[in-house]
Amino acid sequence: MNKHTVDPNMQHFTRKQALKPSTFLSPVPVVMVTCGSMEKPNIITLAWAGTVNSEPPMLSISVRKSRYSHSLIRERGTFGVNLVSQGLCWETDYCGVKSGRDVDKFKDTGLTCVASPELSIPMIAEAPVHLECKVREVLELGSHDLFIADIAGVQVAEALMDRKGAVDMRKADLVAYNHGEYYSLGKILGFFGYSIAGKDVLKRRKRTRLKEGS
Amino acid sequence: MNKHTVDPNMQHFTRKQALKPSTFLSPVPVVMVTCGSMEKPNIITLAWAGTVNSEPPMLSISVRKSRYSHSLIRERGTFGVNLVSQGLCWETDYCGVKSGRDVDKFKDTGLTCVASPELSIPMIAEAPVHLECKVREVLELGSHDLFIADIAGVQVAEALMDRKGAVDMRKADLVAYNHGEYYSLGKILGFFGYSIAGKDVLKRRKRTRLKEGS
Numbered sequence: 001m002n003k004h005t006v007d008p009n010m011q012h013f014t015r016k017q018a019l020k021p022s023t024f025l026s027p028v029p030v031v032m033v034t035c036g037s038m039e040k041p042n043i044i045t046l047a048w049a050g051t052v053n054s055e056p057p058m059l060s061i062s063v064r065k066s067r068y069s070h071s072l073i074r075e076r077g078t079f080g081v082n083l084v085s086q087g088l089c090w091e092t093d094y095c096g097v098k099s100g101r102d103v104d105k106f107k108d109t110g111l112t113c114v115a116s117p118e119l120s121i122p123m124i125a126e127a128p129v130h131l132e133c134k135v136r137e138v139l140e141l142g143s144h145d146l147f148i149a150d151i152a153g154v155q156v157a158e159a160l161m162d163r164k165g166a167v168d169m170r171k172a173d174l175v176a177y178n179h180g181e182y183y184s185l186g187k188i189l190g191f192f193g194y195s196i197a198g199k200d201v202l203k204r205r206k207r208t209r210l211k212e213g214s
Numbered sequence: 215m216n217k218h219t220v221d222p223n224m225q226h227f228t229r230k231q232a233l234k235p236s237t238f239l240s241p242v243p244v245v246m247v248t249c250g251s252m253e254k255p256n257i258i259t260l261a262w263a264g265t266v267n268s269e270p271p272m273l274s275i276s277v278r279k280s281r282y283s284h285s286l287i288r289e290r291g292t293f294g295v296n297l298v299s300q301g302l303c304w305e306t307d308y309c310g311v312k313s314g315r316d317v318d319k320f321k322d323t324g325l326t327c328v329a330s331p332e333l334s335i336p337m338i339a340e341a342p343v344h345l346e347c348k349v350r351e352v353l354e355l356g357s358h359d360l361f362i363a364d365i366a367g368v369q370v371a372e373a374l375m376d377r378k379g380a381v382d383m384r385k386a387d388l389v390a391y392n393h394g395e396y397y398s399l400g401k402i403l404g405f406f407g408y409s410i411a412g413k414d415v416l417k418r419r420k421r422t423r424l425k426e427g428s
Contacts, residue, residue, distance in 0.1 A: 050264025
């Protein structure tokens, strides 16, 4: 490779101060997790969630033992992950601060509950992507239990697909969580592999971007 | 609460199609994980990473067994998480597509290697935040091994702190990963609890935002 130079602005960050250890990883996802039965469904918003395996596809969520949803997920062994679009940000926050013990979150938010096709999990119709999850293992870590789950079903909004069925997640306008605040995604900085891509690939990707108008 | 109505644009997403199960959770973090010794350090970029516990603070990373960094982390039982600012996006991509078996990533990227204060892990000086991690448990999930780790030390760039020592993560310009593309964070949509906040809190938050000029 040619000699690479780090952006000199990054020197700005080299002087550090030690802080008390805490959960500083950022940005993180924010998702609405659905659980319980179709008759008595609940929604809990979580940011402690992540992909943990590719083949087979698995994700994990961490839930405090004291939360109402904890026992629902523990008992049924299934939960739904509903990705969050900008238009669902208010509902997402509401489902993170209220408890299903006190309120009916579907009723309060006006969100529509639909049964998922594989595992009949209550899901949020308005969410752009549904992941049906089946718990494989639960680890007690301290304040939270870590639920490691297989992704048993995926449903994606047709509005995110082109004529050939390819999914364009940019159209989902997803929300990220950064240190207590919800953010839209901003500009695209690059694609996986762009640092070593040839000129032809870079040109083709740029053309696709322009055609899609973003 | 007052009657809430879901944004009617969200109806757009209700028609769904089932896809083959895959790792659809998004957006996810993207971090440069450092490992190995100070004499022979390595960097691996990961998006399968997340916070898994609050008290005590823990995070997890998933690494393919075949990756060079896998054995380094396994052997030493420690690794560093370096958060990624926009100005480090190229280096982040490069450290995700190249192997430490073939190249010296610190040398190729020009990034500066510094030893962390608690566990002497090689870290990236230019990253805005360092998390020193000590492996607690390793789970073999299939393609990836899940490393669950205690966050034993946190160092934050002084440039992110105000005079009172409060950290403003907005100044870190962090990068998110969404379905194969790197994104800047866009506009702030709300803060945790804003859906039920009183008028006084909303006003105060808005004023703080203006003062900080973002």
